[in-house]
Every structure is written in structure tokens, then in C-alpha cells.
Amino acid sequence: MSDDVRNAKTETTETLRRQYEELAELAGSLAHEIKNPLSVIHMNIDLLSEELGDIEAPARQRAINKVDIVRQQCERMENLLRDFLRFARLREIDLTPGSLNHQIDRVLRAYEAQAEQQNVDVEMYLDADLPAIMLNSDTLQAALMNLVKNALEAMQHGGQLVVRTYSTRGGVALELIDNGPGMEDSTVIHMFEPFYSTKSGGSGLGLPTARKIIEAHGGGITVQSEPGRGTRFVLAFPVPRRLGGGG
Template sequence: MAAADNTSEIDLLRARYEELAELAGSLAHEIKNPLSVIHMNIELLSEDLAEIDSPGTRRSIDRVDIVREQCERMEGLLRDFLRFARMRDMDLVSGNLNDQVETVLRAYQAQADAGDIDIERYLDPDLPAILMHSDSLQAALMNLVKNALESMETGGQLLARTYMTRQSVALDLIDTGRGVDDNTVLHMFEPFYSTKDGGSGLGLPTARKIIEAHGGRIGVQSEVGRGTKFTLEFPVPKRLG
């Protein structure tokens, strides 16, 4: 009887959470629309002021620029939040993890070259297929790769390695960046926790939700001054293994 009561309570809490998440998503949408209008009109106002040359106008332009920057920051925050809130059950199809990793690494190759960062690949060619939602998985990988590149301000190395474990297909992303302390590791997957100026704190939580929606899991190890290692593991469906 007690077990049944606990199950009912868990189901009720889950229903309340889903209702709250849906409400929060709807509220974010309602904020997004007028914010876009504000942003557009700020741009038009800036163009109008640029045609007037006076000390007072220049001060006004500076203030308009501040408002525009904050609008852009809020729009980015809303985009991240909506992506986080929308993460529901996804239609998964058979695919190769190596292909997803290669696509993401190619997308960031130019940034890596500009930052004197060497990208090394050790991708197991014999990986079995996993069930995936390609767009969402790439979004999660892009967040991890972007964070890795940004952590290496004076050059370094990013290593991407795929391999099989006893029960999963795994990916390691290892950078030689600045690393983070134990407290940051403990909280980095919590929504709105960020160590970046202007960061939304939703990138890593969203990546985690995406990976968990694939039936996978993500772990992290980091050492200040030496770098960070993310490990992603995905189950191999029996019918595909």
C-alpha cells in the first residue's frame, strides 16, 4: 500500500512539473514576441539618431546601444530556455555517432584554427549504430565543443575519441583548457548556473537533457589549469547491436 502511495505521489509531482514547464515555456513565448518588437524599434531609433550630429545625440546613441545589447542578451536567454523547456520525447532513428561528431568538429574547425587549437580524432570505425535525433544530438555536441574551444584562450588541443564499452557506445571530449574547480563540476548541469559573463547557464543542462533523452548519460572530470574531460555514453539497442 505504501509503495502504491509513493508511486501516486511521484506521478502527481511529475504532472505538476510538466505543467509548470509548459507554463514557463508559454510565458517565455509571450515575452519573446514583445521583446522582438522592442529590439526592432531600438534598431530603427539608432538609425534615426545616427543622422543627427550633436553631443546630446551621441550620448543617446550610447544609451540605445546598451538597451540593444540587453535585448540581444535576453533574446539569447529566451532561446536557450525554450530549447531547454521543449525537450520532450524525441523520435529517434538509427545513426552513427562518428558522423555526428565529424559534422560538429568540421563546423568548429575554422574557430579552432584561428585559436591555434589542434583537433585530434580517434573515432572507432566499427562503432555499432545507436538510436538518435540528429539535430538535437548535434546541438548538444556543439555546446560541449564550443565550451572546450573557449576554455583554451592561448591555444591547445581538443581530443575526440569514440569507443565501445561493455554496454554502450561512448565519446570522450578532452580539452587542455583552463579547467574548473570541484564546486563548478558539482553545479555545472544545474539550470542558470554559469561562470561566464552574460552566460545563460542553460547550455550544459540542455545538453544533458538531450543526452538523457537518448537514454544516455554524461559525466565530467576537470582540473584547474589542466583541462576538462566530458564522457558521453549511449545504449546500443539489441536489435541494432
């Protein structure tokens, strides 16, 4: 490849990158501007609902039902905007040495009551000698919570979630394996695409945001699933040489 062609490709890539960043910033600003009037609408809908409750009229219940529909849609839009803003704003994050075991343990403790209520048996096999990785605790836990939450939602009537950490060549890995209903290939192919969701009322931004967070840590995420046999997520993270002996 000639230098001219190489330079032209580099310039094109840089131009596209700038355009993407400008578009992402614009979309984030637009979402923020929509969020403010939507909050006002939601607040006034709540006030209107209280006032309707004090009115004695045959049509009162029909009016309340319509108000409830508007409130539900406001809440759905607020949740969508919240997830979108989180997705759009995630770029570079500050990383410090930390334990992947500690992060997943905290997340599992947060969902302990829900797992027990749903009769989901959580089996943990965390490597005690796992090296430290560079991580951002808040964002990484948000990604892990999304994955654990999805696994539990897939096992509403009980099941098993196996969580395992282990060392790999040049890094560490975390496996989340559930024996829920699994997914078709068509779902697996699209599940990390923004706004793709098979859940009623879902924003479709949970898994794309989780992947973005993991990639911001220099890692990657893969998924294997089969209908009737469950789903397996594997998260891989690099271990910097200078941290090779940490735990």
C-alpha cells in the same frame, strides 16, 4: 513495504510529475509571450538608433550610447529566452539508427576554422567498428556543438582537443578531452544546473540542455576537471541489441 505505502508513493510521484510538466509548459508559454514584445522593442531600438544618427546635437552621442545599452540587453534577453524555450520544449524525441562517429565528425568540421584560428589541435580517434545507436541527428548535434564550443572557448590561446569513440559493455562512449585551464570542484558540481554560468552574459542553459538531450537518447554524461590540467567529458549511449552489428 506494504502495498498501501507503495501505492501512495506512486501516486505522489505521478502527481509531482504532472505538476512539473504543467509548470514547464506554463513557463515555456510565458517565455514565448515575453519574446514577442521583446522583439518589437528590439526593432524599434534599431530604428531609433538610425534616427539619432541623423541628428546634429551635442547630446546625440550620449543618447546613442544609451540606445546601444538597451539593444545589448534586448539581445541578451532574446538569447536567454531562445535557450530557455529549447530547454523547456525538449521532452520526447524521435530516434532512428545512426552513427555517433558521423555526428561528432560533422560537428568538428563546423568548428574546424575556429580551432585553426585559435591554434587548437584537434586529435580524432574514432572507432571504425563502432556500433550504431538510436539518435536524433538535430538535437544530438546541438548537444555536441555546445560541448565542443565550450572546449574551444576554454583554449582561446591554443591547446589540444582529443576526441575519441569506443565500444563499452552494452553501449558506446564519446570522450572530449581538452587541456584548457580546467575547473574548480565548485564549478563542476553546479555546471549542469539551469541558469548557472561562469561566463559573462551566458544563459547557463547550454550544458543543462546538452545533458537533457543526451538523457533523452537513453545516455548519460560525466565530467572530470582539474585546475591547470583541463577537462574531460564522457558521453555514454546504449546500443540496442537489434542494432548491435551496425556502424
